[in-house]
Amino acid sequence: MTDRTKVRGSGRRPAEADREKGETRSGEPRIAARDIAPREAPPVARSDHSSEAPDRGAEAGRADELRDLLAGLRAPRKRIASKYHYDARGSRLFEEITGLEEYYLTRTERALLKRWMPELVDDLRPATLVELGAGSAEKSRIILDAMNDAGCARAYVPVDVSADFLSETAAALRGEYPGLEVVPEVADIAEPLDLSPDLPHPRWIAFLGSTLGNFDDREAAGLLRRIAARLRDGDRFLLGVDLRPGPTKPVERIEAAYNDSRGVTARFSRNILAVVNDTFGSDFDVEAFAHRSIYAAGAGRIETDLVALRDQVVRFPGDEEIRVAAGEPIRTEISAKYDRLTIDALFDEAGLVVDRWLEDEEGLYALVLSGPAP
Numbered sequence: 083m084t085d086r087t088k089v090r091g092s093g094r095r096p097a098e099a100d101r102e103k104g105e106t107r108s109g110e111p112r113i114a115a116r117d118i119a120p121r122e123a124p125p126v127a128r129s130d131h132s133s134e135a136p137d138r139g140a141e142a143g144r145a146d147e148l149r150d151l152l153a154g155l156r157a158p159r160k161r162i163a164s165k166y167h168y169d170a171r172g173s174r175l176f177e178e179i180t181g182l183e184e185y186y187l188t189r190t191e192r193a194l195l196k197r198w199m200p201e202l203v204d205d206l207r208p209a210t211l212v213e214l215g216a217g218s219a220e221k222s223r224i225i226l227d228a229m230n231d232a233g234c235a236r237a238y239v240p241v242d243v244s245a246d247f248l249s250e251t252a253a254a255l256r257g258e259y260p261g262l263e264v265v266p267e268v269a270d271i272a273e274p275l276d277l278s279p280d281l282p283h284p285r286w287i288a289f290l291g292s293t294l295g296n297f298d299d300r301e302a303a304g305l306l307r308r309i310a311a312r313l314r315d316g317d318r319f320l321l322g323v324d325l326r327p328g329p330t331k332p333v334e335r336i337e338a339a340y341n342d343s344r345g346v347t348a349r350f351s352r353n354i355l356a357v358v359n360d361t362f363g364s365d366f367d368v369e370a371f372a373h374r375s376i377y378a379a380g381a382g383r384i385e386t387d388l389v390a391l392r393d394q395v396v397r398f399p400g401d402e403e404i405r406v407a408a409g410e411p412i413r414t415e416i417s418a419k420y421d422r423l424t425i426d427a428l429f430d431e432a433g434l435v436v437d438r439w440l441e442d443e444e445g446l447y448a449l450v451l452s453g454p455a456p
Protein backbone atom coordinates (compact mmCIF):
# COMPACT_ATOMS: atom_id res chain seq x y z
CA MET A 83 0.00 0.00 0.00
CA THR A 84 1.31 3.45 -0.84
CA ASP A 85 2.03 5.76 2.00
CA ARG A 86 0.77 9.11 0.83
CA THR A 87 1.57 10.71 4.11
CA LYS A 88 3.05 14.13 3.69
CA VAL A 89 4.34 15.91 6.68
CA ARG A 90 6.46 18.88 7.27
CA GLY A 91 7.92 20.69 10.21
CA SER A 92 11.19 21.85 11.56
CA GLY A 93 13.52 21.31 14.43
CA ARG A 94 12.74 24.64 16.00
CA ARG A 95 12.63 25.21 19.73
CA PRO A 96 9.38 24.71 21.65
CA ALA A 97 8.14 28.28 21.59
CA GLU A 98 8.13 28.46 17.81
CA ALA A 99 7.27 24.84 17.44
CA ASP A 100 3.78 25.25 18.81
CA ARG A 101 1.87 24.92 15.64
CA GLU A 102 4.24 22.79 13.67
CA LYS A 103 2.17 20.86 11.29
CA GLY A 104 2.43 17.88 9.11
CA GLU A 105 -0.24 16.73 6.79
CA THR A 106 -1.90 13.43 6.77
CA ARG A 107 -4.19 11.84 4.28
CA SER A 108 -5.52 8.36 4.38
CA GLY A 109 -3.91 5.57 2.47
CA GLU A 110 -2.37 3.94 5.50
CA PRO A 111 -2.80 0.21 5.86
CA ARG A 112 -5.10 -0.94 8.60
CA ILE A 113 -3.39 -0.77 11.92
CA ALA A 114 -3.88 -3.14 14.79
CA ALA A 115 -3.88 -0.45 17.41
CA ARG A 116 -4.61 -1.35 20.97
CA ASP A 117 -4.95 0.85 23.96
CA ILE A 118 -4.97 0.51 27.64
CA ALA A 119 -8.35 1.57 28.85
CA PRO A 120 -9.75 -0.94 26.43
CA ARG A 121 -8.22 -3.92 28.08
CA GLU A 122 -8.19 -2.88 31.68
CA ALA A 123 -7.94 -5.85 33.95
CA PRO A 124 -10.94 -8.12 33.75
CA PRO A 125 -12.95 -7.82 36.94
CA VAL A 126 -11.19 -10.60 38.83
CA ALA A 127 -7.68 -10.23 37.55
CA ARG A 128 -6.68 -7.01 39.20
CA SER A 129 -4.28 -8.14 41.87
CA ASP A 130 -0.88 -6.47 41.82
CA HIS A 131 -1.25 -3.01 43.26
CA SER A 132 -4.57 -3.54 44.94
CA SER A 133 -4.98 -1.81 48.25
CA GLU A 134 -7.25 -4.61 49.36
CA ALA A 135 -6.10 -7.50 51.51
CA PRO A 136 -4.32 -10.03 49.29
CA ASP A 137 -6.41 -13.00 50.42
CA ARG A 138 -9.82 -11.65 49.52
CA GLY A 139 -9.78 -13.68 46.37
CA ALA A 140 -11.45 -13.50 43.01
CA GLU A 141 -14.95 -13.85 44.36
CA ALA A 142 -14.65 -10.78 46.54
CA GLY A 143 -13.12 -8.87 43.63
CA ARG A 144 -16.07 -9.84 41.47
CA ALA A 145 -18.49 -8.79 44.18
CA ASP A 146 -16.82 -5.37 44.33
CA GLU A 147 -17.06 -5.04 40.59
CA LEU A 148 -20.74 -5.93 40.67
CA ARG A 149 -21.36 -3.47 43.46
CA ASP A 150 -19.67 -0.69 41.47
CA LEU A 151 -21.54 -1.63 38.32
CA LEU A 152 -24.93 -1.62 40.09
CA ALA A 153 -24.10 1.70 41.76
CA GLY A 154 -23.45 3.13 38.30
CA LEU A 155 -26.72 1.76 36.99
CA ARG A 156 -28.67 3.13 39.95
CA ALA A 157 -27.18 6.60 39.75
CA PRO A 158 -29.50 9.37 38.52
CA ARG A 159 -27.42 9.41 35.33
CA LYS A 160 -26.69 5.81 34.57
CA ARG A 161 -23.19 4.73 33.63
CA ILE A 162 -21.13 1.63 32.86
CA ALA A 163 -17.32 1.75 33.11
CA SER A 164 -15.78 1.81 29.64
CA LYS A 165 -13.33 -0.98 30.51
CA TYR A 166 -16.20 -3.42 29.93
CA HIS A 167 -16.04 -2.77 26.19
CA TYR A 168 -13.08 -5.03 25.72
CA ASP A 169 -13.69 -8.72 25.60
CA ALA A 170 -12.31 -10.55 22.54
CA ARG A 171 -15.17 -9.30 20.35
CA GLY A 172 -14.86 -5.73 21.64
CA SER A 173 -11.12 -5.70 20.99
CA ARG A 174 -11.74 -7.00 17.47
CA LEU A 175 -14.37 -4.33 16.86
CA PHE A 176 -12.02 -1.64 18.12
CA GLU A 177 -9.35 -2.80 15.71
CA GLU A 178 -11.91 -2.60 12.95
CA ILE A 179 -12.68 0.97 14.03
CA THR A 180 -9.02 1.95 13.69
CA GLY A 181 -9.19 1.02 10.02
CA LEU A 182 -12.38 2.99 9.26
CA GLU A 183 -12.21 5.97 6.90
CA GLU A 184 -14.01 8.16 9.47
CA TYR A 185 -11.72 7.19 12.34
CA TYR A 186 -8.77 9.42 11.48
CA LEU A 187 -7.10 9.15 14.90
CA THR A 188 -5.05 5.98 14.48
CA ARG A 189 -3.65 6.65 11.03
CA THR A 190 -2.91 10.30 11.79
CA GLU A 191 -0.99 9.35 14.91
CA ARG A 192 0.90 6.74 12.95
CA ALA A 193 1.83 9.24 10.26
CA LEU A 194 3.05 11.69 12.90
CA LEU A 195 5.16 9.01 14.56
CA LYS A 196 6.69 8.08 11.23
CA ARG A 197 7.39 11.70 10.43
CA TRP A 198 8.93 12.67 13.75
CA MET A 199 10.41 9.70 15.55
CA PRO A 200 13.53 9.31 13.43
CA GLU A 201 14.81 12.82 14.12
CA LEU A 202 13.58 13.15 17.71
CA VAL A 203 15.03 9.79 18.68
CA ASP A 204 18.27 10.57 16.89
CA ASP A 205 18.44 13.85 18.79
CA LEU A 206 17.50 12.61 22.28
CA ARG A 207 18.78 9.02 22.08
CA PRO A 208 16.42 7.24 24.48
CA ALA A 209 17.81 3.96 25.81
CA THR A 210 14.52 2.66 27.24
CA LEU A 211 11.03 2.88 25.81
CA VAL A 212 8.14 2.25 28.20
CA GLU A 213 4.79 1.98 26.45
CA LEU A 214 1.61 2.24 28.48
CA GLY A 215 -1.11 0.06 27.01
CA ALA A 216 1.27 -1.52 24.56
CA GLY A 217 -1.10 -4.17 23.22
CA SER A 218 0.39 -5.57 20.03
CA ALA A 219 3.04 -2.82 20.06
CA GLU A 220 2.10 -1.72 16.55
CA LYS A 221 2.94 1.90 17.32
CA SER A 222 5.98 1.11 19.44
CA ARG A 223 7.60 -0.49 16.43
CA ILE A 224 7.85 2.90 14.78
CA ILE A 225 9.69 4.26 17.82
CA LEU A 226 11.77 1.12 18.27
CA ASP A 227 12.82 1.20 14.61
CA ALA A 228 14.00 4.76 15.11
CA MET A 229 15.88 3.75 18.27
CA ASN A 230 17.47 0.87 16.40
CA ASP A 231 18.54 3.09 13.52
CA ALA A 232 19.99 5.62 15.95
CA GLY A 233 21.80 2.79 17.73
CA CYS A 234 20.48 3.78 21.18
CA ALA A 235 17.91 1.01 21.77
CA ARG A 236 18.57 -0.94 24.98
CA ALA A 237 15.27 -1.85 26.63
CA TYR A 238 11.57 -1.94 25.85
CA VAL A 239 8.92 -2.18 28.55
CA PRO A 240 5.44 -2.85 27.21
CA VAL A 241 2.90 -2.27 29.97
CA ASP A 242 -0.51 -3.83 29.56
CA VAL A 243 -3.23 -5.42 31.64
CA SER A 244 -3.60 -8.37 29.34
CA ALA A 245 -0.87 -10.85 30.31
CA ASP A 246 -1.53 -13.15 27.34
CA PHE A 247 -1.33 -10.37 24.90
CA LEU A 248 1.79 -9.05 26.51
CA SER A 249 3.77 -12.28 26.39
CA GLU A 250 2.87 -12.76 22.72
CA THR A 251 4.01 -9.24 21.97
CA ALA A 252 7.21 -9.66 23.97
CA ALA A 253 8.11 -12.88 22.17
CA ALA A 254 7.51 -11.33 18.76
CA LEU A 255 9.60 -8.26 19.58
CA ARG A 256 12.53 -10.28 20.91
CA GLY A 257 12.63 -11.96 17.52
CA GLU A 258 12.38 -8.70 15.63
CA TYR A 259 14.89 -6.72 17.68
CA PRO A 260 17.78 -8.92 18.71
CA GLY A 261 19.84 -7.26 21.41
CA LEU A 262 16.85 -5.33 22.75
CA GLU A 263 15.92 -6.25 26.28
CA VAL A 264 12.13 -6.72 26.39
CA VAL A 265 10.70 -6.48 29.89
CA PRO A 266 6.92 -6.85 29.83
CA GLU A 267 5.05 -5.44 32.78
CA VAL A 268 1.51 -6.59 33.58
CA ALA A 269 -0.18 -3.61 35.17
CA ASP A 270 -3.27 -1.47 35.10
CA ILE A 271 -2.11 1.97 34.13
CA ALA A 272 -4.70 3.46 36.44
CA GLU A 273 -2.45 2.14 39.23
CA PRO A 274 1.02 3.32 40.30
CA LEU A 275 3.70 2.33 37.86
CA ASP A 276 6.74 0.38 39.08
CA LEU A 277 9.79 0.68 36.88
CA SER A 278 12.94 -1.31 37.56
CA PRO A 279 15.84 0.94 38.58
CA ASP A 280 18.00 -1.10 36.20
CA LEU A 281 16.34 0.28 33.10
CA PRO A 282 18.86 2.56 31.40
CA HIS A 283 18.27 6.29 31.00
CA PRO A 284 17.24 8.32 29.13
CA ARG A 285 13.84 6.71 29.28
CA TRP A 286 10.80 7.60 27.26
CA ILE A 287 7.33 6.78 28.53
CA ALA A 288 4.81 6.68 25.68
CA PHE A 289 1.04 6.84 26.07
CA LEU A 290 -0.50 6.83 22.61
CA GLY A 291 -3.88 6.44 20.92
CA SER A 292 -5.56 9.37 22.72
CA THR A 293 -6.49 6.88 25.39
CA LEU A 294 -5.94 9.60 27.99
CA GLY A 295 -9.30 10.88 26.74
CA ASN A 296 -11.11 7.96 28.31
CA PHE A 297 -10.19 9.20 31.77
CA ASP A 298 -12.11 11.95 33.49
CA ASP A 299 -10.21 15.09 34.52
CA ARG A 300 -9.37 13.85 37.98
CA GLU A 301 -8.15 10.44 36.82
CA ALA A 302 -6.16 11.99 33.98
CA ALA A 303 -4.49 14.41 36.39
CA GLY A 304 -3.55 11.55 38.71
CA LEU A 305 -2.17 9.48 35.88
CA LEU A 306 -0.04 12.35 34.56
CA ARG A 307 1.26 13.09 38.04
CA ARG A 308 2.36 9.49 38.48
CA ILE A 309 4.08 9.54 35.11
CA ALA A 310 5.84 12.83 35.90
CA ALA A 311 7.06 11.37 39.19
CA ARG A 312 8.82 8.59 37.24
CA LEU A 313 10.79 10.96 35.02
CA ARG A 314 14.36 12.01 35.71
CA ASP A 315 16.23 14.76 33.98
CA GLY A 316 16.58 13.88 30.31
CA ASP A 317 13.65 11.44 30.32
CA ARG A 318 10.60 12.21 28.21
CA PHE A 319 6.87 11.55 28.18
CA LEU A 320 5.33 11.08 24.71
CA LEU A 321 1.56 11.53 24.59
CA GLY A 322 -0.77 11.16 21.59
CA VAL A 323 -3.98 13.22 21.75
CA ASP A 324 -6.96 13.88 19.55
CA LEU A 325 -7.57 17.61 19.12
CA ARG A 326 -10.60 19.80 19.69
CA PRO A 327 -12.42 21.37 16.74
CA GLY A 328 -10.58 24.26 15.09
CA PRO A 329 -10.38 26.25 11.86
CA THR A 330 -9.51 23.15 9.83
CA LYS A 331 -11.26 20.59 12.01
CA PRO A 332 -15.03 20.90 12.03
CA VAL A 333 -16.89 19.31 14.90
CA GLU A 334 -18.59 17.06 12.34
CA ARG A 335 -15.24 15.44 11.66
CA ILE A 336 -15.02 14.34 15.28
CA GLU A 337 -18.61 13.20 15.48
CA ALA A 338 -18.27 11.18 12.28
CA ALA A 339 -15.32 9.30 13.82
CA TYR A 340 -17.68 8.04 16.53
CA ASN A 341 -20.73 7.52 14.31
CA ASP A 342 -19.27 5.68 11.34
CA SER A 343 -21.45 4.87 8.35
CA ARG A 344 -20.90 1.12 8.62
CA GLY A 345 -22.12 1.02 12.20
CA VAL A 346 -18.96 -0.59 13.57
CA THR A 347 -18.79 1.90 16.44
CA ALA A 348 -22.43 1.22 17.27
CA ARG A 349 -21.68 -2.51 17.48
CA PHE A 350 -18.59 -1.79 19.57
CA SER A 351 -20.69 0.39 21.88
CA ARG A 352 -23.55 -2.06 22.34
CA ASN A 353 -21.08 -4.89 22.91
CA ILE A 354 -20.49 -3.44 26.38
CA LEU A 355 -23.92 -4.79 27.39
CA ALA A 356 -23.01 -8.27 26.13
CA VAL A 357 -19.80 -8.15 28.16
CA VAL A 358 -21.74 -7.10 31.26
CA ASN A 359 -24.21 -9.95 30.67
CA ASP A 360 -21.35 -12.45 30.28
CA THR A 361 -19.44 -11.14 33.25
CA PHE A 362 -22.29 -10.73 35.73
CA GLY A 363 -25.10 -12.91 34.42
CA SER A 364 -27.46 -10.01 33.73
CA ASP A 365 -30.01 -10.01 30.91
CA PHE A 366 -29.59 -6.72 29.05
CA ASP A 367 -31.32 -6.88 25.67
CA VAL A 368 -28.46 -5.56 23.56
CA GLU A 369 -30.77 -4.76 20.65
CA ALA A 370 -32.98 -2.59 22.84
CA PHE A 371 -30.39 0.20 22.97
CA ALA A 372 -29.17 2.71 20.39
CA HIS A 373 -25.62 4.06 20.20
CA ARG A 374 -25.25 7.85 20.45
CA SER A 375 -21.99 9.83 20.38
CA ILE A 376 -22.16 13.61 20.63
CA TYR A 377 -19.40 16.19 20.93
CA ALA A 378 -20.03 18.25 24.07
CA ALA A 379 -18.36 21.54 23.24
CA GLY A 380 -18.26 22.85 26.80
CA ALA A 381 -16.49 19.80 28.16
CA GLY A 382 -14.46 19.36 24.96
CA ARG A 383 -15.24 15.70 24.68
CA ILE A 384 -17.19 13.04 22.87
CA GLU A 385 -19.83 11.61 25.17
CA THR A 386 -21.12 8.20 24.23
CA ASP A 387 -24.38 6.82 25.54
CA LEU A 388 -26.56 3.81 24.93
CA VAL A 389 -30.13 5.07 24.75
CA ALA A 390 -32.94 2.73 25.74
CA LEU A 391 -35.41 2.18 22.89
CA ARG A 392 -38.21 1.18 25.27
CA ASP A 393 -38.94 0.83 28.98
CA GLN A 394 -37.18 -2.21 30.35
CA VAL A 395 -36.25 -4.09 33.48
CA VAL A 396 -32.79 -5.65 33.55
CA ARG A 397 -32.23 -8.51 35.98
CA PHE A 398 -29.01 -9.32 37.78
CA PRO A 399 -28.35 -12.43 39.89
CA GLY A 400 -29.44 -12.02 43.51
CA ASP A 401 -32.78 -10.49 42.54
CA GLU A 402 -31.26 -7.17 41.65
CA GLU A 403 -33.32 -5.23 39.12
CA ILE A 404 -32.47 -2.15 37.13
CA ARG A 405 -35.24 -0.15 35.49
CA VAL A 406 -34.45 1.79 32.36
CA ALA A 407 -37.00 4.16 30.87
CA ALA A 408 -37.52 4.62 27.14
CA GLY A 409 -35.15 7.33 25.98
CA GLU A 410 -32.96 7.08 29.05
CA PRO A 411 -29.20 7.13 28.34
CA ILE A 412 -26.48 5.00 29.90
CA ARG A 413 -23.08 6.69 29.65
CA THR A 414 -20.52 4.17 28.41
CA GLU A 415 -17.54 6.25 27.33
CA ILE A 416 -16.01 9.68 27.20
CA SER A 417 -13.30 10.57 24.69
CA ALA A 418 -11.81 13.89 25.76
CA LYS A 419 -10.24 16.15 23.14
CA TYR A 420 -7.41 18.58 23.79
CA ASP A 421 -5.67 21.70 22.59
CA ARG A 422 -2.46 23.43 23.55
CA LEU A 423 -4.12 25.28 26.43
CA THR A 424 -5.80 22.28 28.02
CA ILE A 425 -2.61 20.23 27.72
CA ASP A 426 -0.50 23.01 29.24
CA ALA A 427 -2.91 23.28 32.17
CA LEU A 428 -2.97 19.51 32.75
CA PHE A 429 0.80 19.22 32.43
CA ASP A 430 1.46 22.22 34.62
CA GLU A 431 -0.59 20.61 37.36
CA ALA A 432 1.26 17.31 36.92
CA GLY A 433 4.78 18.75 36.84
CA LEU A 434 5.40 18.26 33.12
CA VAL A 435 6.71 20.78 30.62
CA VAL A 436 5.89 20.57 26.91
CA ASP A 437 8.99 20.32 24.82
CA ARG A 438 7.58 19.66 21.35
CA TRP A 439 4.00 19.95 20.07
CA LEU A 440 3.68 18.16 16.76
CA GLU A 441 0.40 18.16 14.91
CA ASP A 442 -0.70 17.29 11.39
CA GLU A 443 -1.53 20.01 8.90
CA GLU A 444 -5.29 19.62 9.33
CA GLY A 445 -4.99 20.09 13.07
CA LEU A 446 -6.57 16.73 13.75
CA TYR A 447 -4.15 15.16 16.17
CA ALA A 448 -1.02 15.93 18.15
CA LEU A 449 2.01 14.22 19.58
CA VAL A 450 3.19 15.98 22.70
CA LEU A 451 6.73 15.41 23.91
CA SER A 452 7.35 16.62 27.44
CA GLY A 453 9.82 16.39 30.26
CA PRO A 454 9.79 16.79 34.03
CA ALA A 455 9.38 20.36 35.30
CA PRO A 456 12.67 21.65 36.69
Ligand code: AVJ
Pocket residue numbers: 117119120179187291292293295296339340347350415416417
Ligand atom coordinates in the same frame (compact mmCIF):
# COMPACT_ATOMS: atom_id res chain seq x y z
C1 AVJ B 1 -9.13 3.80 22.23
C2 AVJ B 1 -10.17 5.13 23.85
C3 AVJ B 1 -8.87 6.13 22.16
O1 AVJ B 1 -12.04 7.02 22.52
O2 AVJ B 1 -11.41 7.20 20.46
C4 AVJ B 1 -13.16 4.39 19.45
C5 AVJ B 1 -12.05 4.16 21.77
N1 AVJ B 1 -14.47 4.40 21.15
N2 AVJ B 1 -14.43 4.54 19.03
C6 AVJ B 1 -11.53 6.56 21.51
C7 AVJ B 1 -13.19 4.31 20.81
C8 AVJ B 1 -15.22 4.53 20.05
C9 AVJ B 1 -10.96 5.15 21.53
N3 AVJ B 1 -9.81 5.05 22.44
